[in-house]
Amino acid sequence: MSEPHTDPASAPALRIDGLTKCYRLGEESIPVLRGLSLRVGAGEMVAIMGPSGSGKTTLLNCVAAIDTPDEGTVEMSGAPVEYGSERARTLLRRRQIGIVFQFFNLIPTLTVRENVALPRRIAGDMRADDDARVDELLDRVGLKNRHGHLPHQLSGGEMQLVSIARALVHRPALLLADEPTGNVNPAIGRSILQTLREAVRDEDTSVLLVTHSPEHAAWADRICFLKDGVIAGEIAPAGGEDDVAPVYAELQRLGI
Amino acid sequence: MAAAAAHIPLNPGLALRLAVRSLLRRRMIALATLLGVAVGVGVVNAVLIVDANTAQSRTADPELPAALQDSSPAPDAEAAQRIGREAFTITIERTRGDSTARSIVPSQRGKLSRIAANDGAPDRIGEEDYQAMRLAVRMASLLAFFIGAVIVFYTMRYSVSTRAREFSLLLCLGESRRNVAASLSAEAFLLGVGGTVIGLALAFPAAYGLLAAGVSTNGRDPLPGFAVPWFELAGMGLVSLAVVFLGVVSPLRDIRRLSIPDVLHPRFLSDGEGGIALAQKGFGWLVPPMLAAAWIGMRPFLEDWFSVVYFFLFEAVFIALLAVATLWWLSPVLRGAIRLFEWLFRVAIPLEAFLAGRRMRLNSQRLVFSVTGVTLVFSLLTGLHDVTRALKDEIAIWAWQAMGASSFLEQPAGREVDEEKLQQVLRSRGIFLVRMSARTRGNFPIRLVRADDINPLLQARGAPPLVPGTALLSRTLAARYDVRPGDSLVFSSSDAEHRFRVIGVTDSIGFYFEKMQYVDMKSYAVFSDGNPIFADNLELSLGRYAAARPLSAGQPYLSRAQEDALYPAYVTVKRGRFQGYWQRREIDSDFLIFDFILLGTIVLAGIGVANTMLIQVRARDREFAVLKSIGIGRGQIVRLLLIEGVIIGCVGAALSAILGNALGAISVRFLDHFTLFDYALRLSPMATLYVSLLCVGTCIAASIYPAFVANRTSSAESLHYE
Numbered sequence: 001m002s003e004p005h006t007d008p009a010s011a012p013a014l015r016i017d018g019l020t021k022c023y024r025l026g027e028e029s030i031p032v033l034r035g036l037s038l039r040v041g042a043g044e045m046v047a048i049m050g051p052s053g054s055g056k057t058t059l060l061n062c063v064a065a066i067d068t069p070d071e072g073t074v075e076m077s078g079a080p081v082e083y084g085s086e087r088a089r090t091l092l093r094r095r096q097i098g099i100v101f102q103f104f105n106l107i108p109t110l111t112v113r114e115n116v117a118l119p120r121r122i123a124g125d126m127r128a129d130d131d132a133r134v135d136e137l138l139d140r141v142g143l144k145n146r147h148g149h150l151p152h153q154l155s156g157g158e159m160q161l162v163s164i165a166r167a168l169v170h171r172p173a174l175l176l177a178d179e180p181t182g183n184v185n186p187a188i189g190r191s192i193l194q195t196l197r198e199a200v201r202d203e204d205t206s207v208l209l210v211t212h213s214p215e216h217a218a219w220a221d222r223i224c225f226l227k228d229g230v231i232a233g234e235i236a237p238a239g240g241e242d243d244v245a246p247v248y249a250e251l252q253r254l255g256i
Numbered sequence: 257m258a259a260a261a262a263h264i265p266l267n268p269g270l271a272l273r274l275a276v277r278s279l280l281r282r283r284m285i286a287l288a289t290l291l292g293v294a295v296g297v298g299v300v301n302a303v304l305i306v307d308a309n310t311a312q313s314r315t316a317d318p319e320l321p322a323a324l325q326d327s328s329p330a331p332d333a334e335a336a337q338r339i340g341r342e343a344f345t346i347t348i349e350r351t352r353g354d355s356t357a358r359s360i361v362p363s364q365r366g367k368l369s370r371i372a373a374n375d376g377a378p379d380r381i382g383e384e385d386y387q388a389m390r391l392a393v394r395m396a397s398l399l400a401f402f403i404g405a406v407i408v409f410y411t412m413r414y415s416v417s418t419r420a421r422e423f424s425l426l427l428c429l430g431e432s433r434r435n436v437a438a439s440l441s442a443e444a445f446l447l448g449v450g451g452t453v454i455g456l457a458l459a460f461p462a463a464y465g466l467l468a469a470g471v472s473t474n475g476r477d478p479l480p481g482f483a484v485p486w487f488e489l490a491g492m493g494l495v496s497l498a499v500v501f502l503g504v505v506s507p508l509r510d511i512r513r514l515s516i517p518d519v520l521h522p523r524f525l526s527d528g529e530g531g532i533a534l535a536q537k538g539f540g541w542l543v544p545p546m547l548a549a550a551w552i553g554m555r556p557f558l559e560d561w562f563s564v565v566y567f568f569l570f571e572a573v574f575i576a577l578l579a580v581a582t583l584w585w586l587s588p589v590l591r592g593a594i595r596l597f598e599w600l601f602r603v604a605i606p607l608e609a610f611l612a613g614r615r616m617r618l619n620s621q622r623l624v625f626s627v628t629g630v631t632l633v634f635s636l637l638t639g640l641h642d643v644t645r646a647l648k649d650e651i652a653i654w655a656w657q658a659m660g661a662s663s664f665l666e667q668p669a670g671r672e673v674d675e676e677k678l679q680q681v682l683r684s685r686g687i688f689l690v691r692m693s694a695r696t697r698g699n700f701p702i703r704l705v706r707a708d709d710i711n712p713l714l715q716a717r718g719a720p721p722l723v724p725g726t727a728l729l730s731r732t733l734a735a736r737y738d739v740r741p742g743d744s745l746v747f748s749s750s751d752a753e754h755r756f757r758v759i760g761v762t763d764s765i766g767f768y769f770e771k772m773q774y775v776d777m778k779s780y781a782v783f784s785d786g787n788p789i790f791a792d793n794l795e796l797s798l799g800r801y802a803a804a805r806p807l808s809a810g811q812p813y814l815s816r817a818q819e820d821a822l823y824p825a826y827v828t829v830k831r832g833r834f835q836g837y838w839q840r841r842e843i844d845s846d847f848l849i850f851d852f853i854l855l856g857t858i859v860l861a862g863i864g865v866a867n868t869m870l871i872q873v874r875a876r877d878r879e880f881a882v883l884k885s886i887g888i889g890r891g892q893i894v895r896l897l898l899i900e901g902v903i904i905g906c907v908g909a910a911l912s913a914i915l916g917n918a919l920g921a922i923s924v925r926f927l928d929h930f931t932l933f934d935y936a937l938r939l940s941p942m943a944t945l946y947v948s949l950l951c952v953g954t955c956i957a958a959s960i961y962p963a964f965v966a967n968r969t970s971s972a973e974s975l976h977y978e
Contacts, residue, residue, distance in 0.1 A: 094887025109615040177364040
């Protein structure tokens with residue numbers, strides 16, 4: 001366990017040191033993360049790219065504390081994540097983290113508005129449905145007129161936009177997005193990335209984005225390439241979202 | 257293409273292997289279904305075995321002197337009855353208008369008060385009271401089985417519907433629809449056979465234990481030995497197998513129609529809930545009122561066509577089905593109830609109440625099965641409580657009114673009574689004494705009384721005196737055989753015929769305590785001394801038994817001093833006011849069989865609710881994982897499921913309070929109308945409250961295990977994989 005930072009303001013939003021995670025398959029232990037280290041600054045958007053099975057989702061699960069690493073430390077805004085405490089893990093997810101899944105994972109029995117407001121309700125605000133923040137986010141993702149619909153009445157892309165609004169509603173310090181554009185068309189994909197960038201710009205939210213798409217990764221401030229359970233390379237696209245060539249070059253260099 | 261597919265041969269080995277793997281993978285759900293079948297079959301089979309080992313007639317009474325023990329055939333046989341050394345055939349000569357008919361077949365026509373009132377209006381023919389109790393026991397156990405069947409049916413159906421994706425994948429891999437269906441049938445077969453065998457194995461020790469504890473299906477003594485009704489048990493086994501297969505009929509049909517692209521459509525694009533019903537459409541809601549209207553229209557005809565017991569059975573089953581149909585079609589009512597409970601819980605645990613309530617309202621159509629199972633179980637409990645309470649009240653009231661004032665006396669052996677001195681004591685102490693003989697057994701339990709004792713009483717009431725050639729009948733015996741004043745009892749032997757005119761139907765002579773069913777104690781015919789037919793037997797014991805009560809209406813029962821004053825002629829052997837307690841205890845033991853059925857039914861309800869919730873929890877892995885990922889704690893997940901259990905329990909409790917008391921009211925009315933007893937429905941708010949609490953408690957207990965399962969599920973796996 002590394003020493004916790006005493007000044008949260010100057011600490012990175014996320015700091016990972018020597019993260020190791022193995023899965024057991026019968027007698028065999030399969031290492032997925034092998035001492036991975038990573039920093040994500042406050043208000044920074046970092047993309048993670050890597051081949052299938054390289055541990056991208058495992059990394060996000062460990063950061064979100066829905067999975068427990070075997071070794072290593074994870075700090076959020078300078079405070080170490082207490083994996084041993086169920087209560088601490090729950091509060092971390094409730095207050096500091098927002099998650100966007102590849103498969104949306106909306107609650108099927110709640111309307112769009114109720115899904116978005118749910119993290120606020122969980123935090124104790126039972127009148128969250130009427131919250132201006134919910135309206136603001138629904139407006140931002142362009143679904144204000146669909147607020148009374150149930151998830152199955154939406155398209156896949158719309159569901160993902162609701163999922164992003166839900167992940168942002170409680171103003172998390174860190175938003176984890178696991179292939180958020182994996183199941184949507186290019187236009188919706190751009191809309192999603194636009195929303196994430198706005199969150200970084202306007203709310204100082206840090207974003208850790210897992211993606212297979214170089215075009216989408218190029219929206220990030222920094223791209224980390226995950227291979228064999230460690231960060232094997234890192235680039236910062238200078239040209240922003242249209243600067244895709246260096247991403248392809250790095251992928252080719254690393255053999256991903 | 258279809259013809260080619262039809263020729264794909266079955267692969268039973270693979271079907272069986274898939275079935276076993278599926279059961280092992282969902283072993284808790286499989287185990288719960290297995291137990292559901294086992295408990296349902298076990299309860300019914302135990303009742304069948306107990307019934308096969310229950311005496312159908314009264315056994316010898318150890319309290320009676322051996323010389324007076326009846327050696328006549330069973331009371332239901334229309335045959336001779338031994339009185340003393342000679343056997344007589346007793347017939348009733350009924351005079352109704354101009355016609356006279358002879359019969360000895362018990363008719364038990366109508367209500368006791370109508371017979372006593374002698375209004376002449378013939379009622380519907382009834383059944384023997386013990387036969388009615390046996391039918392009631394069988395009906396209750398079948399109802400328990402029916403509830404088990406509903407639970408198993410629903411479990412199979414729902415369990416299979418959650419696996420549509422798995423079946424589609426098998427079809428994609430080249431498996432034939434027939435073989436997928438065969439795999440499902442194999443699952444049902446394994447669960448059905450396993451559950452039936454376990455149920456049968458459980459039934460034997462349960463029945464043995466019940467019989468050893470003296471429990472029977474009609475309140476009479478169990479027979480020695482241990483008979484097994486193999487034919488009925490085998491029939492029950494087949495029925496249970498059929499029920500399990502019924503549960504897979506609909507899924508098998510669905511497999512034939514399964515649209516693979518639709519099912520394998522990404523889950524996030526489907527409704528995720530298999531068709532959430534937001535609103536009832538069409539005119540389905542008209543079904544319950546139309547059924548009710550049809551029933552009201554048909555009821556008078558059915559009442560004439562069926563015997564009373566089968567009519568009652570039919571009506572009870574119809575009402576239960578109508579209740580289920582009402583729940584099914586009127587799920588808005590259920591949603592309203594859920595909304596109410598949600599609102600109540602919101603004060604203490606708002607988030608959990610909101611999530612649970614919202615989900616349950618949207619799934620109310622599916623929830624109907626769980627609520628129905630719970631409602632049926634606890635309605636049965638409430639209804640049976642109403643009936644047993646009415647019966648116990650009737651006994652308690654009768655015991656107090658008819659026997660409370662009396663002291664029951666016996667003459668010490670070998671002691672002669674100084675008649676003059678006795679009469680002096682009776683006058684000076686204000687005691688009314690009726691001296692009796694021993695009582696015969698058989699169709700017509702007979703007692704002699706001293707005419708000198710009761711004729712002053714009869715005369716004071718303006719009734720004709722009891723003299724040789726006349727008889728008085730208790731109201732119960734008269735009602736059982738439809739005897740009225742003016743009818744005659746004819747005792748025929750091989751060489752003589754004795755005729756007795758019935759001069760009255762009355763209980764005013766009083767009863768004598770005996771260790772027997774109270775209905776038997778209430779059934780007797782009274783003859784006076786001086787009839788030659790009884791000279792060689794009953795007159796020998798006349799005066800040996802006596803019932804004494806105060807002459808003064810203001811005195812509730814004889815004082816100790818009054819009883820002591822009768823010594824040495826008589827000693828007190830029992831006081832009437834204590835007889836009520838004994839009768840109550842007896843009736844408690846008669847109803848132990850119902851307690852056994854109810855226990856089994858409650859276990860079934862627990863298994864059913866737990867299983868339903870477990871299946872739903874399994875189907876909701878992803879939902880719980882999402883909730884955890886956005887900050888819901890384990891405690892909140894547990895509370896969420898507990899609230900669902902509480903809501904199912906509360907809605908079930910509220911509905912079963914209404915339905916159960918309605919069933920109770922029907923049953924009590926039936927018993928009141930068609931048996932010899934005077935039953936009145938007396939609702940007990942406390943009992944209803946206890947049953948409601950038991951209902952909620954069962955549902956909470958049943959939701960605990962699924963709650964732990966929900967917390968054990970890996971969020972990481974549930975969220976990542978489609």
